[in-house]
Amino acid sequence: MSVLEKITSEDAIALEDKYGAHNYHPLPVVLSRGEGVFVWDVEGKKYYDFLSAYSAVNQGHCHPKIVGAMVNQAQTLTLTSRAFYNDVLGKFEKYATATFKFDKLLPMNTGAEAVETALKICRKWAYEKKGIPENQAQIIVCENNFHGRTTTIISFSNDPVARKNFGPFTEGFIKIEYDNLQALEESLKSNSNVAGFLVEPIQGEAGVYVPSEGYLAGAKALCEKYDVLFIADEVQTGIARTGRLLATCGNCSCSDKHCSATPEIKPDILILGKALSGGAYPVSAVLANDNIMGVIRPGNHGSTFGGNPIAAAVGMAALDVIKDEELAQNAFELGELFRSELGKFIEGSTIVNAVRGKGLLNAILINDTEESSTAWDICMSLKENGLLAKPTHGNIIRFAPPLVMNEEQLLDCVSIIIKTLKQFEK
Numbered sequence: 001m002s003v004l005e006k007i008t009s010e011d012a013i014a015l016e017d018k019y020g021a022h023n024y025h026p027l028p029v030v031l032s033r034g035e036g037v038f039v040w041d042v043e044g045k046k047y048y049d050f051l052s053a054y055s056a057v058n059q060g061h062c063h064p065k066i067v068g069a070m071v072n073q074a075q076t077l078t079l080t081s082r083a084f085y086n087d088v089l090g091k092f093e094k095y096a097t098a099t100f101k102f103d104k105l106l107p108m109n110t111g112a113e114a115v116e117t118a119l120k121i122c123r124k125w126a127y128e129k130k131g132i133p134e135n136q137a138q139i140i141v142c143e144n145n146f147h148g149r150t151t152t153i154i155s156f157s158n159d160p161v162a163r164k165n166f167g168p169f170t171e172g173f174i175k176i177e178y179d180n181l182q183a184l185e186e187s188l189k190s191n192s193n194v195a196g197f198l199v200e201p202i203q204g205e206a207g208v209y210v211p212s213e214g215y216l217a218g219a220k221a222l223c224e225k226y227d228v229l230f231i232a233d234e235v236q237t238g239i240a241r242t243g244r245l246l247a248t249c250g251n252c253s254c255s256d257k258h259c260s261a262t263p264e265i266k267p268d269i270l271i272l273g274k275a276l277s278g279g280a281y282p283v284s285a286v287l288a289n290d291n292i293m294g295v296i297r298p299g300n301h302g303s304t305f306g307g308n309p310i311a312a313a314v315g316m317a318a319l320d321v322i323k324d325e326e327l328a329q330n331a332f333e334l335g336e337l338f339r340s341e342l343g344k345f346i347e348g349s350t351i352v353n354a355v356r357g358k359g360l361l362n363a364i365l366i367n368d369t370e371e372s373s374t375a376w377d378i379c380m381s382l383k384e385n386g387l388l389a390k391p392t393h394g395n396i397i398r399f400a401p402p403l404v405m406n407e408e409q410l411l412d413c414v415s416i417i418i419k420t421l422k423q424f425e426k
């Protein structure tokens, strides 16, 4: 069977079911093409994509500028490994560090790898700069976190499905309640060997939990007080998704093109992935200043593909698109509109309890138990009505369209969502 041979949705699903490991439970739709905010299944049905590959496709499907950079670089030089220099990586590092205002960048491929990298940097900093005794460093994390799937990362997850029978686990993590500054301060006070605090500015996978106003700034201040690194995992929230270039930016609406580049709460270590490539290629990165990144020396860490020329070219193009098309501003404005329109519907709804989020990272809470199939059934009906979304944690549906959406399309989507939800009103 050639990859170009046409198959039906049914056949494609049957193939994955028979020959693929069952580590996902996808919605039964088989996509074969994407452009901007739309995707098409193999039968030609068109859908609005309201997941954007978990916020990797912020710049829209197959953005010509990103694909152009990728194809051009793929025809020139694809991989050298870091045993040699390549002529694109340095340009990308310069561009990304200028954009996010850090001294240095360490390139990786996936989000989980970038999180692992940040943890390693944090520990090494703790031993070499803070003076924590060897093997004693602790990193504080939050309950209901999602940082990826490696053995170390699931060591501090509290999702039983992600952890069960994957032990023994990596030590050195302290779990506290999210959005609770008192818990953070108590933990910092009672443990002298804390090296870092790893946090998602909004907990995406957990169900789009937006912390209280001032939580991130308060946490950053506590980290400074106790000489602990504030590590922001912006793999999902970063790159304009929440209405600013980074979710750790202040409460500006990014109407000033230059303002978006100045985070108000500056993390000590910033973790990026997903939309750093616009979904075209795996590109992730860890950013930090010299006093922290300087602990990494040759041989300490690496990746065969990390920093490859295609990734570097794609990363630059992906950031260009965010700036050129003012996608942070667009996400901010459309997000306000989305929540206000759905909010009006929810007032009289028995099936939806709430809508929450920032920018175009939003979720609705379905009025049913986590074990119920209601959210899944709603997503199946949304699919029939031409919009793709996926439940997270049973009774929550995340809505995260590409940020290249326009107002007319967003209102069209709102009407599809409301029409569908109405079918489920009791």
Ligand SMILES: *Cc1c(COP(=O)(O)O)cnc(C)c1O
Residues within 6 Å of the ligand: 054, 109, 110, 111, 112, 113, 115, 146, 147, 148, 149, 200, 204, 205, 233, 234, 235, 236, 237, 273, 274
């Ligand atoms: C998706 C995600 C990751 C992991 O990224 P992968 O590329 O899937 O390894 C890490 N942190 C957060 C917050 C994420 O949303």
